[in-house]
Amino acid sequence: MDFKDIHIGKLIQSRVNDLDINIERICNFLDINELEISEMYESKEINTSFLLRWSKLLEYDFFRIYSQHLILYSPPSNINKKNSKSRKSRLPDFRKHIYTREVIHFILELISSGKKTKLEIMNDYKIPKTTLYKWISKNSSNKLGS
Template sequence: MSFKNIQIGLWIKSIVEEKKIKISEISEYFNIPEIDIIKMYDADDIDTDILLKWSVLLHYDFFRLYSQHLILYAPTNLNYTHKAEKSKPVIYGSAKNIYTKEIIDFILELIETNEKTTSQVMTEYKIPKTTLYKWIKKYRK
């Protein structure tokens, strides 16, 4: 599964199968028919209140998938300031530790499977060269 195109229903279904939870139990938890649960498995998106219930039920943070997507595909630009604010000093927090273990594993898998080169990863995801090579040295299998 990809962090680029999140099909949340497939993620939910995979965690349900991994945890071996019966659809009847899920139906009872949500208080909806089993057919509606199956429809959720095919959904590309789900309301946040329902996603929160799934997260609680499965003990899995589905919201992190979206956070990881933002980190990978829409990284923050720490140098950006609005034109009207250019005269004001800008103080930024530390950008360290924004990459979770799942993101690091995802990036390293892209490199190990030759899906992307290190230079492509640095360009596309705006990961600094030193950071990427530290990951490779530390986490490479």
């Protein structure tokens, strides 16, 4: 999975194919016609209300793909912590570094294939050294146990 270049229409179409869902069911659920569905499959971007409905229909969190992109590719925050606490936001405060199995697998695959070194991973994705080495250790122990 390439978290850098997301083509959400293709991902949705792939999930539909995996589940073998009838086009009529999709049309009824989304309240659109087959042409509009085809256009969505070709679209790199989709309206969030439709993406939410697709997520429900296909029982898959497509928003998480974008969250993983943010975890891997967003620049580190430059906001001064003192100033951010004085300005309270009404939005929920999410922790940036919550790594899913998919992200961990992606990172470990980059290392094992030789595409990136451990140092490059730490610098490019801002993953702490201890976290990365724990992943590597757990992955190697899982392979030994298999």
